[in-house]
Amino acid sequence: MDRVNNFAFKIATANGTGSASANGLIMQAIFRMGVPVTGKNVFPSNIQGLPTWYEIRVNRKGYTARTPDFDLMVAMNPATYQKDVTELRPGGWLVYDSTWPLDDTLVRPDVTSLGIPLAQMVNTAFKGVRERILMKNIAYAGALAGLLDMDAEIIRTLLAEKFSRKPALMDSNRTAIDLGYDYVKTHFPCPLPIRLAAMNETADSILIDGNTAAALGCLYAGATVGAWYPITPATSLMEAFKSFCQKYRVDPESKQNRFAILQAEDELAAVGMVIGASWAGARAFTPTAGPGISLMSEFIGLAYYAEVPAVIFDVQRTGPSTGMPTRTQQGDLMLCAYASHGDTRHICLYPSDPREAFEFAAASFDLAERFQTPVFVLSDLDIGMNDWMVPKLAWDDSYRPDRGKVLSAEELEGVKTFYRYLDVDGDGIAARTLPGISPKGAFFTRGSGHNRFGAYTEDGDEYVEVIDRIDRKIQQASRAVPAPVIRHAPGAKMGLVTIGGCHAACLEAIDILAADGVPLDYLRVRGFPFGADVTRFLEAHDINFIVEQNRDGQLRSLLMLETGVPIERLESVRYYGGFPMSANHVIAGVKAKLERAA
Amino acid sequence: MDRVNNFAFKIATANGTGSASANGLIMQAIFRMGVPVTGKNVFPSNIQGLPTWYEIRVNRKGYTARTPDFDLMVAMNPATYQKDVTELRPGGWLVYDSTWPLDDTLVRPDVTSLGIPLAQMVNTAFKGVRERILMKNIAYAGALAGLLDMDAEIIRTLLAEKFSRKPALMDSNRTAIDLGYDYVKTHFPCPLPIRLAAMNETADSILIDGNTAAALGCLYAGATVGAWYPITPATSLMEAFKSFCQKYRVDPESKQNRFAILQAEDELAAVGMVIGASWAGARAFTPTAGPGISLMSEFIGLAYYAEVPAVIFDVQRTGPSTGMPTRTQQGDLMLCAYASHGDTRHICLYPSDPREAFEFAAASFDLAERFQTPVFVLSDLDIGMNDWMVPKLAWDDSYRPDRGKVLSAEELEGVKTFYRYLDVDGDGIAARTLPGISPKGAFFTRGSGHNRFGAYTEDGDEYVEVIDRIDRKIQQASRAVPAPVIRHAPGAKMGLVTIGGCHAACLEAIDILAADGVPLDYLRVRGFPFGADVTRFLEAHDINFIVEQNRDGQLRSLLMLETGVPIERLESVRYYGGFPMSANHVIAGVKAKLERAA
Amino acid sequence: MSYITKPKVHHPALQQNAIGLTRRDYEGTITTLCAGCGHDSITAAIIQAFWDLSIPPHKVAKLSGIGCSSKTPAYFLREAHGFNSVHGRMPALVAGANAANRDIIYIGISGDGDSLSIGLGQLCHAIRRNVNVLYVLENNGVYGLTKGQFSASADPGSLSKKGEANTMDAIDGCLLALTLGATFVGRGFSGDKAQLVPMIKAGLRHKGFAFLDVISPCVTFNDHEGSTKSYGYTREHNVEVVQADFVPPASAITAEYEPGTVSNVMLHDGSWVRLRKVAADYDPTDRDLAYRHIRDRQKAGEVVTGLLYLSPDSKDLHDQSNTVSTPLTQLPYDTLCPGNDELQKLQKRFR
Amino acid sequence: MSYITKPKVHHPALQQNAIGLTRRDYEGTITTLCAGCGHDSITAAIIQAFWDLSIPPHKVAKLSGIGCSSKTPAYFLREAHGFNSVHGRMPALVAGANAANRDIIYIGISGDGDSLSIGLGQLCHAIRRNVNVLYVLENNGVYGLTKGQFSASADPGSLSKKGEANTMDAIDGCLLALTLGATFVGRGFSGDKAQLVPMIKAGLRHKGFAFLDVISPCVTFNDHEGSTKSYGYTREHNVEVVQADFVPPASAITAEYEPGTVSNVMLHDGSWVRLRKVAADYDPTDRDLAYRHIRDRQKAGEVVTGLLYLSPDSKDLHDQSNTVSTPLTQLPYDTLCPGNDELQKLQKRFR
Ligand SMILES: Cc1ncc(C[n+]2csc(CCOP(=O)(O)OP(=O)(O)O)c2C)c(N)n1
Ligand SMILES: Cc1ncc(C[n+]2csc(CCOP(=O)(O)OP(=O)(O)O)c2C)c(N)n1
Ligand code: SF4
Numbered sequence A, B: 001m002d003r004v005n006n007f008a009f010k011i012a013t014a015n016g017t018g019s020a021s022a023n024g025l026i027m028q029a030i031f032r033m034g035v036p037v038t039g040k041n042v043f044p045s046n047i048q049g050l051p052t053w054y055e056i057r058v059n060r061k062g063y064t065a066r067t068p069d070f071d072l073m074v075a076m077n078p079a080t081y082q083k084d085v086t087e088l089r090p091g092g093w094l095v096y097d098s099t100w101p102l103d104d105t106l107v108r109p110d111v112t113s114l115g116i117p118l119a120q121m122v123n124t125a126f127k128g129v130r131e132r133i134l135m136k137n138i139a140y141a142g143a144l145a146g147l148l149d150m151d152a153e154i155i156r157t158l159l160a161e162k163f164s165r166k167p168a169l170m171d172s173n174r175t176a177i178d179l180g181y182d183y184v185k186t187h188f189p190c191p192l193p194i195r196l197a198a199m200n201e202t203a204d205s206i207l208i209d210g211n212t213a214a215a216l217g218c219l220y221a222g223a224t225v226g227a228w229y230p231i232t233p234a235t236s237l238m239e240a241f242k243s244f245c246q247k248y249r250v251d252p253e254s255k256q257n258r259f260a261i262l263q264a265e266d267e268l269a270a271v272g273m274v275i276g277a278s279w280a281g282a283r284a285f286t287p288t289a290g291p292g293i294s295l296m297s298e299f300i301g302l303a304y305y306a307e308v309p310a311v312i313f314d315v316q317r318t319g320p321s322t323g324m325p326t327r328t329q330q331g332d333l334m335l336c337a338y339a340s341h342g343d344t345r346h347i348c349l350y351p352s353d354p355r356e357a358f359e360f361a362a363a364s365f366d367l368a369e370r371f372q373t374p375v376f377v378l379s380d381l382d383i384g385m386n387d388w389m390v391p392k393l394a395w396d397d398s399y400r401p402d403r404g405k406v407l408s409a410e411e412l413e414g415v416k417t418f419y420r421y422l423d424v425d426g427d428g429i430a431a432r433t434l435p436g437i438s439p440k441g442a443f444f445t446r447g448s449g450h451n452r453f454g455a456y457t458e459d460g461d462e463y464v465e466v467i468d469r470i471d472r473k474i475q476q477a478s479r480a481v482p483a484p485v486i487r488h489a490p491g492a493k494m495g496l497v498t499i500g501g502c503h504a505a506c507l508e509a510i511d512i513l514a515a516d517g518v519p520l521d522y523l524r525v526r527g528f529p530f531g532a533d534v535t536r537f538l539e540a541h542d543i544n545f546i547v548e549q550n551r552d553g554q555l556r557s558l559l560m561l562e563t564g565v566p567i568e569r570l571e572s573v574r575y576y577g578g579f580p581m582s583a584n585h586v587i588a589g590v591k592a593k594l595e596r597a598a
Numbered sequence C, D: 001m002s003y004i005t006k007p008k009v010h011h012p013a014l015q016q017n018a019i020g021l022t023r024r025d026y027e028g029t030i031t032t033l034c035a036g037c038g039h040d041s042i043t044a045a046i047i048q049a050f051w052d053l054s055i056p057p058h059k060v061a062k063l064s065g066i067g068c069s070s071k072t073p074a075y076f077l078r079e080a081h082g083f084n085s086v087h088g089r090m091p092a093l094v095a096g097a098n099a100a101n102r103d104i105i106y107i108g109i110s111g112d113g114d115s116l117s118i119g120l121g122q123l124c125h126a127i128r129r130n131v132n133v134l135y136v137l138e139n140n141g142v143y144g145l146t147k148g149q150f151s152a153s154a155d156p157g158s159l160s161k162k163g164e165a166n167t168m169d170a171i172d173g174c175l176l177a178l179t180l181g182a183t184f185v186g187r188g189f190s191g192d193k194a195q196l197v198p199m200i201k202a203g204l205r206h207k208g209f210a211f212l213d214v215i216s217p218c219v220t221f222n223d224h225e226g227s228t229k230s231y232g233y234t235r236e237h238n239v240e241v242v243q244a245d246f247v248p249p250a251s252a253i254t255a256e257y258e259p260g261t262v263s264n265v266m267l268h269d270g271s272w273v274r275l276r277k278v279a280a281d282y283d284p285t286d287r288d289l290a291y292r293h294i295r296d297r298q299k300a301g302e303v304v305t306g307l308l309y310l311s312p313d314s315k316d317l318h319d320q321s322n323t324v325s326t327p328l329t330q331l332p333y334d335t336l337c338p339g340n341d342e343l344q345k346l347q348k349r350f351r
C-alpha cells in the first residue's frame, strides 16, 4: 500500500542527551508541511542515562492514536538495541551510528540497515563535549529529513525562528542538519518509500500538550491562586501557568503580580491552600497525580461537606502507589468520583485531548463555584505531557465567570438573616458569602455536623437534611457537566463506550471494525455524574464495549453504579500497560469478546 | 401486653456529671438478674456540659437492637427537658428532680410524673460539691431499683465488688442508693407495671464493648506492635490493648514489655509504623476512624502494591469529614474496599457485635500475613463503644498464627535464588522474607513498578504480570474471609441482606415481618471480597432488601460491583441519622418498598 | 476598604470603642468547654484585644483545626467568618485565604496536638512562608478533646490521667519558631490577661506570621503526680465505664505578675508551673539572644513568657510573591483574561 | 545473633574485612543517577563505612522515601533488605520496623524535599522518639527527581534553573534537630569522604536517632546566577519541549580539608559554598554550644561541618518503651497469648 504520509518511526536515545529538541524539530517540520502528525515521548523516571524513546506517527487520514509497530527505527541507544530492533515491522529501516561497526544485536535480515557515522561527523565538525552530544541529535534529524523527504526550507525557517536571538547556535544547528541530510542523500536512495509529501491538513491546528492547554484554561477562567506540590506528570501544568501569568498577569505600572502561586510543602497543604483561597473568594486550583489525590482525601471530604469550591487536576499516571510515574493510565476514576470517607460524590471532567483540557479547565471553575464543591479534571500523562495536534484554541470574549450564589453586601442588606445552608431556591444550592463583605454575611464553616442554619448539630434529622440536600445538589450537576460525545453508525446494534484519551484509538478502531463488518455506535463520557443520555445509550445497546486504561474496569464500575445498567450489557475492554492506547488494543479486545460470544 | 422484662428507659444528663458509673451499675444489676439487656450511650463531642443520654432496653426475648420509644425517662438535664419528654410513649413515666417545681416543659398529661427531691436529699446527706454531683446519679439509680424492682441484694454485691478497696466510697454509694430506693418505695406504688423479674438468660454471656473485645483479639492473635493516633470512637481500642498488655505482656523477671505501643504524630505515621513493623515481621495494627482512613490512603496503596501485611481497624463514625464524631454510621464501606489511587482492592471484615469484633480481630492478622496485604476490620461506634450482651468469648488453645509464606533461613538455603514476587506455587501468593534472616533472603521493596523478580521496571508487560497476580491473590481471599451468615425462612421469596451492627435490628425486624406475613430469607456479609454464596443468595431472590447505615447505599454498591447482580433485585433500605439502627427502620423501609411495588 | 458600622441600641453601661462597638459585639456563641478551661480565658483576651483595636469584626477571618482549642473561634467575633476545619491543617487554609484576600485580618487558633503533632509540618512551613496571621497555640500539654493523651508539648516525666509517664522531650514551640526564622514569637499564660492582651494586639498588627504560644491549663486531663483525690476517684471508675465521664467543677487559674519576676502557678491538679516574665528592658529584636534566654531559663526549670522576638524587617507572603496591593479576590475579570485575540497570537508558539 | 558468613572466591586484590567480605560485597546495583551526582559519592562513603565496621550486610535494613537520593539504597548493600517507600514517610516505617526488630541496623536515606517539606513532621517526631537509626539527609537544595524546584533548604536569593529567585529562609536541618533534642547531629559534604566515613560509622554505632545532614550538589538542577552557557542553552530549549532533557556530562566534586579550617568549594554551576570544619578541640557534647556555633558561622556565610552534637546519655525508643531485649519478632507465640483459661478468668470483669 501507499506509504506516503502514512507511516511511523521511533527514535531510541538515552535520557539526558538532549534529543528532545531534535525530536521536536522533526515533529514541527512535518506539521508545518501540513501533514497530520503525533508524537509520543516515552521517558524514564530518572534524569540521566536510562532509555528514552520518541515515537512519531504520520497519518494523512488524521488518526492521532499511538501505533505500536514501526517502519523506521533510529537506534541511538546501545542499551536498548535488542528490544528496539524487534519493534520494526518486516521490511522496515534501521538507522544507526556507523561510527562503530553494526552491533550484532542490531542485525535483522528482514530490515534494511542505514548506517550513518553520526559521532564521527559531529566530532570533526564541533569541539566541546556538550555541543557534540547535542549536535549528534540534530544530525540524525537532518538524516531523517533526507530519508523522509522533509521540506528543507521549512527546517531552515524553524531553526531561524528558534535561534533568531542566538546566531551561533543557529549556525551549529544548520551545520548539524546538513551533515545528516547530505550524508543520506549521497549514500542512500532518498527518499524511502515511507516519505512525506506536503498537504494542507494542519493549517487550523496547533501542536500542544494538555498541561499547557489546561494552564491556559486556568488563565482564561480568571484563576488567581495556584497551589501545588511538584509531581510527574502534573508539574508542567503549574510551570506553564506560571510562565503565562508572568507574561499576562503582571501589572504594567507596579510590575506586581495579579496572581499568587504557592509551592506547598505537600499535597495536603496544596489542596488546603486551594480550599482556603476559594473560601476567601478566589478561583484557585491545584494540579497533581494519583498519590496527591490519596493524600488530599481528607481535605476533599471537608470541601464536599462544608461546600467550598476547589479545582483539582489529576494528571493520571500508572498506579498503584508510586507505580510507573512516567507511564500513563486511567486508574483514578473511582477514587476521584467518591474520594474521602463517609458518603461523598464529586463532579469530574474527562478531557480527551489538549483542546478539551483547555475547555474543561475553564469550565471546572464555573462548576466548582456554581455547585460549591470540589471538581476534578482527570487527564493523564499522555494527554498532559505529549504534543497533540488539535484545532486551534478559541475563547469567547463574552464569557463571564459563573461565581454561583455569592451574596454581595447589597444583596445581604436585602435578606433578614443570612443562613449559609438554607436551600432558599429549592435547587439544592444555598447561597454563600465571602469574608470581609458585610457583618450580615458572617457564618461559621465546619466539617462537623451542622444544620441548615449553619449551626453545630448532633441531631440526626438536622444532619440528614443537610447531607441529603448536598446529594441532590451534586446530582443536579449531571446536567451541567459536558454532555457525552455520541456518534451513531448505520446498522449498529452494539455500542462502544470510552473515556478521556482513549478517544483517538477508539475512533480509529471503529472505522476499521466498521470496514470489517462490525459497525458500532459510540459514546464518550465527558463528565460525572453521568447524565440521562449515558443511561439511554447503554440501555439502547445489548452489548456495550467499555474501553478504558485500568486493570479493574473502573469506568465500567462507575457506569454500573450510576446507571444501574446490568453488567451483561457492559463488556470490558482494557489495556493498562502504561502506553497510550492504540487502535489494535480496542480491536483485539472487541473481537475477543465477540468470538467468546459466538 | 405484659411489660415484665420487656421495656425501655432513658436517662438524660449533662456530659461530665459522672452519670456513666450510675448507668453502668443499673445495666449490670439487670444483667446479673439474668435478664437480657442492652445499653446505648449517646454522648456529645465535648467534655463537659452538653447533653448526654443513656438508653437501656430490657427484653426477655433477647432482642438487643436499639429501640427509639421509651416507657420511662429520667430527666436530669433541664437543657433537654422539652425533647426528652416527647420521646416517652403515652402512658409512660417521667422521673424528675422535684427539688425544684416541675418545669412546664416537662408537663405531659398522658404520662405519670414521678418527682424525687434528688438534689435536696443528696445535699443533706453529703458534703463537697464533687461528691454531691456524683451521688445524685447513684441516687437516681437507687430510685430506678425501687421502681423497676431490681434485686437490691445484687446492687449491694456490685458495690461491694467495685469498692472493695475503697470502703469510704462504698458507704457513700450505699447511702445514695438507699436515698433513692427508700424514697420511691415510700412515695410511689412500686414496682411499676414495667418491671424486672429474675430470669436465667445471661449466665453464659458477658457485657462488653467491641473495642475492648477487638483489643483482646489482637492480644490473643499475638500482635506485638500497635501504632495509633487518638480519635473517637477508636481510641478505647488501643487503650484497652495497652491495659491488657500491661497485665499479660510484662516479662515477670525483667519487668520489660513484650509489646510496643507507639502513639504516632498522625494517622499517616501510625499506618506507616504498622507497615514498617509488619515488613520487619511483627503482627502490627492500628485503630482509627474515617478521617484516619482518608489520611492513610497513600500508604495503604503502598502496602497493597508492595504486598506488606497491615491490620487496620476502622471504627466508623458519622461522616463525611469530621461529621458527628460521637454518632455511628457505616459510611466507609466503599472507601476501605478500594482505598488509594490506582487499581486496588482490599480484604475487609465486618463484625456485627463485640464477639465477632474479638474473633475477626484475631482472624485479620492471619489474613493479612497469608495474603500479604492490608486488612480492614470495619466496626462502628455502636459496636465499638457500647456495652453489648454477647456469649462469653472463647479461645482455641490449639490456635497457631498463620504467618503465611515467610521463608526461614533454612528454607532459603534450599532455594537457588530467592525472588520476592515470583508466583512459585501458582496460587498468586509469592513467598516473602524478613530482614536479618539470611543474605540469600534480601530483596528490595518498592512502591514503584517492579517485575516478578522484584527488580525495578518500566516495562508494560512486566508491570502487568505483577498487578494481575495481585488481583488474583486478593480474589482468592474471598474463600478465606468469614462466610456470610444465612438463614432461610419457610416460604420466603425475598431476601434481606445486611452488614455489621444492623444484625440485631434485622433479626428483630424479620421476626416481626414474618408474623406480619412477610417471610424473608436472611444474609449478613462478613467479609470482602464476597464469596460465591453471596452471589447465589442474591440471584436466588427476585428482591433483596439491602439494609445498611449510610446515605449512598454503599453495601448495595459493593454488591452490584462484585456480584454483577442487577440493581432491580437490590432494594435499598437505609437509616443514617447517627443512632444505631432499630427494627422500626428496617420494617418501615421494607414496607415502603413493598407498597411502592404493589 | 470601607468599614460598615451598624447602628445598634446598647445598654448605656457598655462602653463603646472608636467604631462604636461594645465588647459584646466581639463575643460569639457561648462556650461548650469545661468550666475553668484555660482556652476560655484566652477567648476573653482575644475579645478584649479586638475591641481595644476597634477592628470591625467582619473584616476578620478566624480559622482553626480540630480540638477543644480549635472550637473557640465560635466563641468570639460572631460577625467574622469562621472556619473550624480539619485536624492540623489550618495553616494551609490561612495561607490560601491570605493569598486570595490580603485585606482580611486573619487569626488562627490551634492546640498543641493540632500544631505540634499532626500539624507540625504545616505550622513550620506557614512560619517559613511568613503568612500574615496571628497564630495562637493554646498549649495544655494534652489532647483535651480525645480525653487526655500526651501531646508533643507534655513535659517529660509528667503522668497522664491514666497514670503513664511521658518519656519524650517536649517540643518548645517558641524555640522551634525561632529556629525556623519566625518574625514574631511570643509566649503567654491564659491566666495573665494583662500580659496576654497586649501581645495579641501586637500579633494582630504584625505584618507576617505572629506565633503566640499560650500556656492554657486543661482542667480535666492534665492531672499530674500527687493530684487531688478526685483523680483517684475517676481512675477507679475508669475500670468499669467506657470513659471516665466526670469533670470536677473548677474555675480558671489566673496569675498577674511583674516583668522580670517569676511566678509559681498551681494548676488544677496541684502541680506547679514556674513562669518567668521577660524583663522590661529585654531586647526582643535579637533572634539568637531570644533562643538562648529561653534555653537558659528552661534549664533553670522556668518557662519564659512575654514578647520574645520581633523581626525588624518582616517580608510576608505577599511581599515575597510580589502580588498587587489590591486583594486578588477584587481584581476585575477583564484584568485577568488576556482575551481571544491574544489567545490567537500566542498560539503561533504551537505551530 | 549469629552472623552467617558466606564462602566466596575473591580476586586477591580485593581486601577483606574482619568477616571476610570485600567492598564489592557491600555494593548494590549500578547507579541510575546523573554522572557526578553528589548522592553517588555518599553511597560510596556508606559502602566504605559498613565495610570498615565489618557489619554483615543482611543484618542491615535500608529504607528511604522518594527522590533521587531515596533511590540510592538500591546502590549499596545488595544483601540487605531495602525499602524505597513513599515520599516523606520513611521515618514512620523505620520507627515501626525498629520497634518490631531492634537487632537490625537501620539506615534511612532521604533528600531535602523528602525530609524538610512533605516529610518534615515525621522527621521531627522520629527525632523526638529517638528511633535507633542513622538518618542521612542528602541535601542538594532542590527537588532533583522532579527537575529542580526549590526545596526548603535552598538558600534565600538563589536562582532556580528556570531563573526564579528563592524568597524564603532555608531550613537548617542541624539547627532543627538540635532544637528538637536530637541525640546525634552531624553535617558532612558528599565530596569529603575523609570526614564523611567516620561520621557515618559513628552514626551507625550511635544508640538512637543519628541525624546526618550531607551537602550533596545536584549536577543538573542547582544552577545559580552566572551559570555556564549550557544553562542558557537548555533554557532556550525549554520553550519548545516538555522539559529540558539535556544533562551536561560532569564529574563529582571533592574537597578534603583540615579541621578548623574553611574550604571554598565550587559547585558545577560555578557557584561557591564555604565549608567550615569544626576544630579538633570542638566539644560536641553541648547542645547549646553547637547551636550557637552553627548560627555564628552561618552569619559569617559559612556552613559548619563535622560531628556537631552527641548526647552523653541517649535513651532510644526501646529504652523509653521498656521493651524486652529480644526482638519482638522473635518472641514465641506462647509467651504472647494468655490462653483460654485466662480468657475465661478475665471475663468476670464483664459480668
Ligand atoms: C485526622 C484526625 N485525627 C484525629 C482526630 C481526633 N482528635 C480530635 S481533637 C484531637 C487532639 C486535640 O488536641 P489539641 O490540639 O491539643 O487540642 P485540645 O483539645 O487539647 O485543646 C484529636 C487527636 C481528628 N479529629 N482528626
Ligand atoms: C506524594 C508525592 N508527591 C510528589 C511526588 C513527586 N516527587 C518525587 S521526588 C520529589 C522530590 C525529591 O526531592 P528530594 O527529596 O530533595 O530528593 P532529590 O531528588 O533532590 O535527591 C517529588 C516532589 C511523589 N513521588 N509523591
Ligand atoms: S477537656 Fe481540657 S481542654 Fe478540653 S475543654 Fe475541658 S478543660 Fe478545656
Ligand code: SF4
Pocket (backbone or CB within 6 Å): A047, A048, D032, D033, D034, D036, D037, D038, D039, D068, D069, D140, D144, D145, D217, D218, D219, D220, D221
Ligand atoms: S538530578 Fe541532581 S540529584 Fe538527581 S541524580 Fe541528577 S544530579 Fe543527582
Ligand SMILES: [Mg+2]
Pocket (backbone or CB within 6 Å): C111, C112, C113, C138, C139, C140, C141, C142, C143, C144, C151
Ligand atoms: Mg492540647
Ligand SMILES: [Mg+2]
Pocket (backbone or CB within 6 Å): D111, D112, D113, D138, D139, D140, D141, D142, D143, D144, D151
Ligand atoms: Mg533534594
